Amino acid sequence: MTSLSDRFQDGYALEFRAASYRLPSSALLISGLNLSVARGETLVLLGRSGSGKTTTLKLINRLLEPTEGEILITGRPSGSWDPIQLRRGIGYVIQDAGLFPHWTVERNVGLVPRLERWPEERIQARVREMLALVGLPPEEFAERRPSELSGGQKQRVGVARALAADPPILLMDEPFGALDPITRADLQREFRALALRLQKTIVFVTHDVREALFLGTRIALLDQGRLVGVYAPAEFLKATEPEVHAFAASLDPGGTHEGAP
Amino acid sequence: MNWYEFLLRNRSEVFERSLEHIGLVGASMAIALIIGLPLGVALVSRAKLQRWVIGAANVVQTIPSLALFGFLIPVPWIGGIGASTAIVALSLYALLPILRNTCTGIAEVDPAVVESARGMGMTPWQVLWQVQLPLAAPVLLAGIRVSTAMCIGITTIAAAIGAGGLGVFIFRGLAMVNNQVILAGAIPAAFLAIAADSGLGYFQRSSAKR
Numbered sequence: 367m368t369s370l371s372d373r374f375q376d377g378y379a380l381e382f383r384a385a386s387y388r389l390p391s392s393a394l395l396i397s398g399l400n401l402s403v404a405r406g407e408t409l410v411l412l413g414r415s416g417s418g419k420t421t422t423l424k425l426i427n428r429l430l431e432p433t434e435g436e437i438l439i440t441g442r443p444s445g446s447w448d449p450i451q452l453r454r455g456i457g458y459v460i461q462d463a464g465l466f467p468h469w470t471v472e473r474n475v476g477l478v479p480r481l482e483r484w485p486e487e488r489i490q491a492r493v494r495e496m497l498a499l500v501g502l503p504p505e506e507f508a509e510r511r512p513s514e515l516s517g518g519q520k521q522r523v524g525v526a527r528a529l530a531a532d533p534p535i536l537l538m539d540e541p542f543g544a545l546d547p548i549t550r551a552d553l554q555r556e557f558r559a560l561a562l563r564l565q566k567t568i569v570f571v572t573h574d575v576r577e578a579l580f581l582g583t584r585i586a587l588l589d590q591g592r593l594v595g596v597y598a599p600a601e602f603l604k605a606t607e608p609e610v611h612a613f614a615a616s617l618d619p620g621g622t623h624e625g626a627p
Numbered sequence: 628m629n630w631y632e633f634l635l636r637n638r639s640e641v642f643e644r645s646l647e648h649i650g651l652v653g654a655s656m657a658i659a660l661i662i663g664l665p666l667g668v669a670l671v672s673r674a675k676l677q678r679w680v681i682g683a684a685n686v687v688q689t690i691p692s693l694a695l696f697g698f699l700i701p702v703p704w705i706g707g708i709g710a711s712t713a714i715v716a717l718s719l720y721a722l723l724p725i726l727r728n729t730c731t732g733i734a735e736v737d738p739a740v741v742e743s744a745r746g747m748g749m750t751p752w753q754v755l756w757q758v759q760l761p762l763a764a765p766v767l768l769a770g771i772r773v774s775t776a777m778c779i780g781i782t783t784i785a786a787a788i789g790a791g792g793l794g795v796f797i798f799r800g801l802a803m804v805n806n807q808v809i810l811a812g813a814i815p816a817a818f819l820a821i822a823a824d825s826g827l828g829y830f831q832r833s834s835a836k837r
Binding site: 524 | 750753
C-alpha cells in the first residue's frame, strides 16, 4: 500500500462529498457536507459548540465513519485506507493535548516513529528536533512527565508529537482552547509561523472567531451540522449570513459592531 | 499453655498448614486473575453485559462461604471433598473485586488520552497494553489487594470440607473448646493477610506514582 506521503502529489488533500454522520439514535450531527481542502492550506472549521466541528474532524482520521457520502483523502475514499496506517499519516492534536501521563515527554513525542519502527537513533534525533521546533529545549524537557508541564508546554508537546512522523496532514481540535489568553496568543503566533514554514495541510477546529481569522487561509463556518459557507478571512466579516453576524458580534460584546444585526 | 507455646510446640504443623493455606490462596487468586482480568477488559465497552456479569458476581459474594463450600460438594467434576472444591469456591469469591476494579479502572482512564492514542494510530491492542492497563494499574492492584485479603480469610473456612490450611486449627480448637488451638490458626492467618496486604499495597502505591 502506498503511504499517505507518497500519494501527496496533486489534487485536493481532503474532499468531503455529501458526507453525513448520523448517531445510532438517529440524531444527525453532520448533514450533506461538501468541502475541499487544498494541499498546504490551513482550513479553520468555525462553529458554536455542537455545530459538528469535532465530528467533521474525526471523520477524516476515521475515528468516526460517515453514515452517508464519502471523504476522499488524497483522492482515495477514507474507507479504503487501513485506519491504523491512515492515522499514522495524520497528526492529531486535541484540546487537553491527550499526552500519556505515564510516559516522559521524550516517549510521548516519539510515539508514532516508534509505532512505525524507526531506528532508535533516528527517533532520538527526531524527538530533539521536534522539541526544539516547538520551543522546548530538549535537555530541559525530554525527561519530564506531562504532570510537570504547564498547559502551554503540554500543547507544545502535543504539537511536537503530532509532527514527529512528518505527516502531510494535521488535525487540530481546539488545541489552544484551554490556555490563558497570553499563552494562547503566544502559541497562535508561533503556530502560524510554523504552519507557513512546514506547508502542512491543516484542519483547525475552533469556536474562537479571532483565532479563526488569524490562523485560517480559509474559514468554513458550520451551524447545526451544516456548512454555512467557506470564506477567506478578509471576506468573512463582510458576509451576510446570520451565523456570520452572530460570530462577528462575538468580537464585540458591546454590540457596536457595524455588522451586528 | 499459651497460644504461642502451642504454636512453638507444633511449629512444623503450623508451617505446613501455612504453606497449604498459601497454596490454596495462590491457586484461587491465579484462577480468579486468569478469568477476571480478560473478562473485565472484554466487558469495559459492553455496559449491559457488564451489569449482568457484575450482578452475578455480586450474588455469589452474598452466599455465606460455609454454605457455598457445602453446595459444591455434590456437584460433579468440580465438587467433592478437598482442595479442588475449595479452590473453585475461593476463585468465585476473589473474582468480583478483580472484575469490578478492572472495569472501573479502565473506564476511568482519561478519555482524551485514549482518543489521542487511537487518533495517533495505535492498534486497539497497543492502546490496551501501553495506555489503558498501565493507567488502570493502581485501581487494578487495589482490586487484587482486596481479593487477596478476603481470600486469605475465607480460606480458613475451607478446612470444613477437608481442604486443609490454617482453618484446620480453628475447627480443631472449636471442637476441643480450646482457644489456644483456635488462635494457633487464626493468628498466622491474620499475619498472612497483613503481610499480603502491605506487600500489595506497596506495589499499588509505586504503580500510582508513575
